[in-house]
Amino acid sequence: MRDPPGAVDARGSTNLCGDMQLGSLVFHKGRPYYLRGLDPMSVSDRQAELEDAFTGARVTVPLDEVEERGRPNQGRRLTREP
Numbered sequence: 001m002r003d004p005p006g007a008v009d010a011r012g013s014t015n016l017c018g019d020m021q022l023g024s025l026v027f028h029k030g031r032p033y034y035l036r037g038l039d040p041m042s043v044s045d046r047q048a049e050l051e052d053a054f055t056g057a058r059v060t061v062p063l064d065e066v067e068e069r070g071r072p073n074q075g076r077r078l079t080r081e082p
Contacts, residue, residue, distance in 0.1 A: 020068045025053065027067045038063065 020026065024035045028050060036058065037049035046063040 020066075024068060026050065027069060028059075028061050028065055033059075033066075035066070 020035065022035055022037070026033055026035050026048075032053040033050035034053060035048060036051050039046040039048075047060050048063045048066045049058060049060050050066070051058050
């Protein structure tokens with residue numbers, strides 16, 4: 001069972017939208033960014049603060065325009081973890 005969006009887990013990470021968490025790699029207009037902040041859920045037209053993965057520049061964009069893409073192969077990993 002998944003936690004609802006906005007729930008805080010035992011590590012203190014915030015589950016924002018599905019598996020999206022602060023620090024997650026996300027995409028805006030095809031470019032990779034790290035999710036650094038969000039408006040509270042009580043705010044209409046929420047904004048996300050993003051950090052460009054290449055330049056470190058920060059931008060604020062509508063949360064609706066932010067995408068999270070999972071690993072291409074969400075199935076079984078081919079390598080063993082220690």
